[in-house]
Amino acid sequence: MRPLKVADGVVLSVRGVGVTYRRRTGFLRQNRFEALRDVSFDLYQGESLGVIGSNGAGKSTLLKVLGGIIRPDKGKIINPGHSVALLSLRLGFDPNLSGRDNAIVSGLLLGFRRKQVEEKLGEIIAFAELESFIDYPLHTYSAGMRARLGFSVAFHLEPDILLIDEVLGVGDADFQRKSRAEIERKIASDKTIVLVSHSVAAIRKLCNRAVWVEQGKTRMEGEVNEVVAAYEAFVQEKNSQ
Numbered sequence: 001m002r003p004l005k006v007a008d009g010v011v012l013s014v015r016g017v018g019v020t021y022r023r024r025t026g027f028l029r030q031n032r033f034e035a036l037r038d039v040s041f042d043l044y045q046g047e048s049l050g051v052i053g054s055n056g057a058g059k060s061t062l063l064k065v066l067g068g069i070i071r072p073d074k075g076k077i078i079n080p081g082h083s084v085a086l087l088s089l090r091l092g093f094d095p096n097l098s099g100r101d102n103a104i105v106s107g108l109l110l111g112f113r114r115k116q117v118e119e120k121l122g123e124i125i126a127f128a129e130l131e132s133f134i135d136y137p138l139h140t141y142s143a144g145m146r147a148r149l150g151f152s153v154a155f156h157l158e159p160d161i162l163l164i165d166e167v168l169g170v171g172d173a174d175f176q177r178k179s180r181a182e183i184e185r186k187i188a189s190d191k192t193i194v195l196v197s198h199s200v201a202a203i204r205k206l207c208n209r210a211v212w213v214e215q216g217k218t219r220m221e222g223e224v225n226e227v228v229a230a231y232e233a234f235v236q237e238k239n240s241q
C-alpha cells in the first residue's frame, strides 16, 4: 500500500471524514445518526484555525475525531506523528482519581512520559490555582475547578496541536482573563491550534483561517473574514425565513 502523504506545511489532513452515532431508542433498539458526513480540510503548521457552524453541525464531534477520542467510520485523518490534545469542558477526567493523578493520566494519554509530566506538574497546579485541592478526588471539585485543571494540563504539556472546544469562558472572571491571555499568547506563537467557538467575534480575533461545517459537511474553508462573512449571511437568511 502507498503511504499516505500530506502537502508541505500541513500537520494534519482531514479527508472525507464521516461519523455515525448509534442512539439507543429502547430495549434492543437503536437508530443511527450521521453527525459528520463529509468533512475535508488541511491544518497548517503554526496556524489557528477556527471551526464555525450552526448548533448540532458537528463541530465538537469533529474535534473529538481530530483528538483521537472517536474513530471516523468514513474517510481518514492523516497525522504524520504530531501529538494532539483536546481541551474540552465536555470531556471528563476520572472522578475517583485525585487532581494530581488525573493530570498525570491525561499526560500519559497524550503520549508524554511520566517523568515529563511530573516535571510540569508544579506549573500545572499553580496555573490552575489548585494547590490545596490537588490530592483530593476529582468528584469533590466544582465544575470551574475541573475546567481549570483541564485547561492547565492541556496548556502546559504543550502538544504539537491544541484543539480547543468552547472554553473561552472557563472559571471565574480572573481565570477567564488569565486563560484568554494564555490562548492569545499560544496563538501568537508558532503553535498549531483548532478553535471551536459560537462567538464569531472570538474566531475573527483569534484565528487566521476558518472552516465552516454545516449538517456534517464542510461548507467553506479559507481566510477567516471571508468564511465568517459567508456564515453570517447564511445565518441571517435562515433567520429571515
Ligand SMILES: Nc1ncnc2c1ncn2[C@@H]1O[C@H](COP(=O)(O)OP(=O)(O)OP(=O)(O)O)[C@@H](O)[C@H]1O
Pocket: 021, 022, 023, 033, 035, 053, 054, 055, 056, 057, 058, 059, 060, 061, 062
Ligand atoms: N454521543 C452522541 N450520541 C448520539 N448523537 C450525538 C452524540 N454526540 C453528538 N450527537 C449528535 O450529533 C450532532 C452533532 O453534535 P455536535 O455536538 O458535534 O455538534 P456541535 O456543532 O458541536 O453543536 P453545538 O454548536 O450545539 O455545540 C448533534 O445532532 C448531536 O445531537
